[in-house]
Amino acid sequence: SHTPFFLSQRQALTPCMLRSFPSSLFTSGVQRRRLTSLKANFWDSIKSGLLKNNPIPVIDPVSELPEEKQEEEESEPKEIVLIEKEQPDGTIVKILFSSGGYVDVHDLQKLCDKVGWPRRPTTKVAAALRNSYMVASLHLLTHPPNSDGEEQRELIGMARATSDHVFNATIWDVLVDPRYQGQGLGKALVEQMVRALLRKEIANITLFADAQ
Known part of the structure; x- marks a missing residue:
């Protein structure tokens, strides 16, 4: 069996888990701007000291992805049809994988x-999803025959990943x-x-699961 999506008390208290929920989520827009300004000034003061006493070049922290990188990410496929079948009564059934769609907390x-x-x-579940680097899902799509209405959509699978956004990612909670x-x-x-x-371009990927 896999580790539950909602962490056990032992896991929830570990420092690495607490770090995955940034405090900015619980601050207002004005407070976030103040925090950003403080962080920038703090970095500038440290940088100036390092430049005076250290011959090694200091690299500024990256705040935004290059435009080319953003365009590449926007062009990535977000949905893939894994299975498509037609039932004897004419109903079309699909299983759709999505790596960028919205996952309803109540459906989860x-x-x-x-x-x-x-x-x-529910608020903690929503926070866990919001703070994940990627939330992937499987949906069952059902389209009845002779119907012009929307497909019925049901969540049948989910997994999420946390990441440093550069080198490493861990996949959790596959269900x-x-x-x-x-x-x-x-x-x-x-x-x-x-x-x-x-x-x-995240090449170091691990899967977290129970040993059972």
């Missing part, structure tokens, strides 16, 4: 119930609806997520 709570994972406060387990969807979810991370 329902999926955790099906898998047997304990619930946690698949029990009704669709045993079909290789969990493996496909992880593989597609790894490919998406590699396209972002």
Whole structure:
């Protein structure tokens, strides 16, 4: 079994976990601007001291991605149809992988119930998703025959990744609806997520899971 999406008390108290939830999420826009200004001034003061006493060049912190890099990320595929079948009654069924779409917190709570994972406060779940580098999902799309309406959409799988945005990423909380387990969807979810991370030039990727 995989590690639950909602961390155990032991894991939640570790410093590395606390660092994954930046304090800026809990500050207002004005406060965030003040913090940014303070950080910039603090860096400038340190930099000036280093330049006086250290012959080694000091590199400014990167604040934004280059325009070319941003364009590359925008052009990356966000959705991939993994499976598409037509039922005897004409219903079209698809399983869609997404690495950049929105995941509804309440749908995720329902999926955790099906898998047997304990619930946690919705606000904390939303914060965990928001602070993840990547949130990937599997949705079941059902389009009835002779229907011009929208496809029915159901969340059947999810995984997320944290990252330093440059070198390393860790995939957490891989879960698949029990009704669709045993079909290789969990493996496909992880593989597609790894490919998406590699396209972002993140080459050191690990998967966190229970030993059981």
